[in-house]
Amino acid sequence: MSKQAERSRSQESLRLLAGQIARLPDAQPPPGLVDAIMGRIQPKKRPWWQIWMRRIQTPWAAVPLQAVPVALAIILIVGGVAFFKGNRGGPTAPPSDHAGLAPVTLVLEWPTARKVAVIGSFNHWNPEGYQMHRDTPEGPWRLILELSQGRYAYAFLIDDHWHVPDPHSLLQQDDGFGNFNSALIVEKGKTNANEI
Amino acid sequence: MDTTEENRLINAILDGDVQSFAVLVHRYQRPVYNMMLRMTGIPEDANDLTQEAFLKVYENLERFRPSGRFFPWLYTIGLNLARDHLRRQKSTAAAAREHHNGCVAGVGQGDGPRQLFQCLDAGRLPRLLAALPEEYREALILRFHEGLGMRDVGLALGVSTSGAKMRVQRGLQRLREMLNLNKSTGSTETD
Numbered sequence: 044m045s046k047q048a049e050r051s052r053s054q055e056s057l058r059l060l061a062g063q064i065a066r067l068p069d070a071q072p073p074p075g076l077v078d079a080i081m082g083r084i085q086p087k088k089r090p091w092w093q094i095w096m097r098r099i100q101t102p103w104a105a106v107p108l109q110a111v112p113v114a115l116a117i118i119l120i121v122g123g124v125a126f127f128k129g130n131r132g133g134p135t136a137p138p139s140d141h142a143g144l145a146p147v148t149l150v151l152e153w154p155t156a157r158k159v160a161v162i163g164s165f166n167h168w169n170p171e172g173y174q175m176h177r178d179t180p181e182g183p184w185r186l187i188l189e190l191s192q193g194r195y196a197y198a199f200l201i202d203d204h205w206h207v208p209d210p211h212s213l214l215q216q217d218d219g220f221g222n223f224n225s226a227l228i229v230e231k232g233k234t235n236a237n238e239i
Numbered sequence: 240m241d242t243t244e245e246n247r248l249i250n251a252i253l254d255g256d257v258q259s260f261a262v263l264v265h266r267y268q269r270p271v272y273n274m275m276l277r278m279t280g281i282p283e284d285a286n287d288l289t290q291e292a293f294l295k296v297y298e299n300l301e302r303f304r305p306s307g308r309f310f311p312w313l314y315t316i317g318l319n320l321a322r323d324h325l326r327r328q329k330s331t332a333a334a335a336r337e338h339h340n341g342c343v344a345g346v347g348q349g350d351g352p353r354q355l356f357q358c359l360d361a362g363r364l365p366r367l368l369a370a371l372p373e374e375y376r377e378a379l380i381l382r383f384h385e386g387l388g389m390r391d392v393g394l395a396l397g398v399s400t401s402g403a404k405m406r407v408q409r410g411l412q413r414l415r416e417m418l419n420l421n422k423s424t425g426s427t428e429t430d
Contacts, residue, residue: 057411060418063364064383072272073286077264080293086255087300193241194386214386230388 065215144189145229149197149209151175151184156201159184163197163224170200196224245309252300264293267310270385271317277369277376278321288324292317311387311395318377318395367417375410382407 149161160170165188175184184199196216199207208215212225251259271292275285296313303312368376374396381392382403393403 056415060411060414061379061383064368064379065386067364067368067384069269069273070276070282072268072289073282076268076272076286076289077261080264080290081257081261083290083294084257084260084297086257087253088255089253194388214383216386226386228386228388230390 062215143191145191147188147190147227147229149175149186149188149199150211151199151207151209153184153199153201153207154181156184158202160200161186161188161197162200162206163227164195165190165197170203175199190227190229192229195227195229197227198224242308246305249300249303249305249309252297260297263309267313268293270310271313274314274317274377274380275321277380278318278325278373280369284324288317288320292320295320307394308391310385311391314381314395315397367414370417371410371413375406375413378403378406379410379414 151159153159159175161173161175162168162170166173173186173188175186177184197209199205199209201207208223209225212227214226214228215223216226245263248259248262252263268289272285272289275288275292276282279285279288292313295316299316303309368379371379378392378396381387381395382389387395389403389407390400392407393400396403396406398406
């Protein structure tokens with residue numbers, strides 16, 4: 044066997060093992076655990092200096108009530124100027140939350156499917172606008188998403204009916220309703236759900 | 240639960256809202272309890288230690304840095320409590336005492352990766368994991384079972400991101416070696 048084939052087999056066995064760990068069943072914590080913990084704690088009280096520090100660091104908390112209409116007027120004027128400038132057809136900067144988004148390509152091989160969509164915590168499990176496409180009639184389904192840093196649960200919705208976790212994802216989680224979802228982690232502009 | 244939501248809850252707790260802490264306990268009781276169970280092997284001890292871990296977190300919540308993630312911080316505190324408990328008990332983890340024997344002779348014929356895993360049913364994997372040193376076992380659980388990124392795995396275990404990657408990689412390799420070893424020697428269950 045060539046070295047490359049050997050390495051590939053080795054990686055595959057590690058991935059299979061990781062997948063088994065992902066699907067390990069958990070023991071259920073005792074039913075009264077939360078109550079037992081909550082019964083042993085008292086409400087916290089911040090020290091006086093922390094309360095004052097917070098007030099200083101939170102400007103609107105210290106603003107007198109009379110200043111509110113003035114602040115609103117300033118916001119309206121600044122917002123209006125920005126609105127008219129933005130409508131002159133010139134180049135516009137991308138929205139500030141665009142920064143840090145990472146492209147994530149999801150692929151599913153399901154030749155017999157008539158249509159496939161991606162549902163997940165990033166679209167509130169709504170398939171609208173998240174239909175997958177394929178280049179050839181038998182080819183794999185694909186969709187590129189742009190996601191910010193975080194952890195997401197997702198699954199494929201096949202022919203509007205079948206809820207299928209991503210077979211390529213190592214991370215799977217029970218949704219509590221009898222379905223399994225896959226998990227995806229976007230970390231500093233990259234995805235690493237399948238990194239071993 | 241994302242970091243912003245966690246920070247909002249933590250601020251509310253610090254302002255005196257105990258119910259916000261119940262949300263965090265409810266969210267993280269399962270992984271903490273399961274970690275305690277892996278460490279001690281005794282459900283009653285796991286229950287007590289889980290309570291202690293959350294109480295310690297509550298007592299020290301002022302020291303939590305909002306730039307970090309709550310779960311790795313909680314996990315670190317829980318792990319340290321479990322280690323102290325085991326030292327006090329002067330015993331190794333009950334889980335680690337279990338013998339691990341992966342494949343029974345004659346099962347999983349062939350040496351391809353898929354054949355190797357035919358013999359790894361859900362009951363054997365926990366035993367194999369229990370036999371791994373804690374540093375590898377917890378890295379694998381955090382990475383693949385809890386779905387943490389490598390940075391958070393490192394934070395929870397008190398090592399760098401590259402250290403976490405190394406533990407995950409070596410842990411997987413060790414597990415595979417244990418499977419291979421048991422398969423080649425044809426050992427049987429002894430526990």
